[in-house]
Amino acid sequence: MASSEAKPLTVQCQCGYISFPTPTPRPITMFHCHCAECRRQSGSAFGTSAIFTTEGLFPLAPELASLLKVFRRPTNNGRSSDCYFCPECGSRLIHRIISADGTPRSSVSIKGGCVEGLDWSGAMHIFVRSAVMKIPPEWEQYDALPPWMKMD
Structure with a gap:
């Protein structure tokens, strides 16, 4: 008998x-970010982030940690972002925000284009004030972050 568990x-x-x-079968939420940093990182008009819990992923298994490289970049408010990438092809895979207190x-944000079988429907658009493309008005969108998105 086949299991119907995702x-x-x-x-x-x-x-x-x-x-x-991925840590779970589905992300907590997903967004297409139009800020300049995400555009640079993705080399495209926006970056897609599938947000997952860290439970089951962090701490990284030693085998996975030994394969990934990390680029730490400063963000707003004294925070930083650990950007995990493949040392062979350079693909960004995971971003994890570190608060000012460490x-x-x-x-974590797992880059959407690297997730096989990801359901792209329902993703919101954020930082559309910086968008370089027209976003249809019927799509969920925010000039910056949605009011409920935590900034710590």
């Missing part, structure tokens, strides 16, 4: 050197 999705870099399961956030 299984985690697979995250894989462009070259296939790095592959790992506490890592309990959620």
Whole structure:
């Protein structure tokens, strides 16, 4: 008898050197960010982030941690973002915000284009004030962050 329980999705870099399961079968939320940083990072008009809990992913398994490289970049309000990427092809895979006091956030952004089987429907658009493309008015969108999105 086949199980109907949803299984985690697979995250894989462009070259296939790095592959790992998502912490849960579906993200908590998903957004397309139009800020300048996300555009630079993605090399496109926006960056897509599937937000997952860190439980089951962090701390990273030693095998996965040994494969990934990390770029730490400063963000707003004294925070930083750990940007995990493949050292072979350069694909960004995970972003994790670290608060000013050094506490890592309990959620991570997994880059949507690297998640096989991701359901892209319902993703909101954020920082549309910086958008370089027209966003249809019927799509959920925010000039910056939605009011409920935590900024710590």
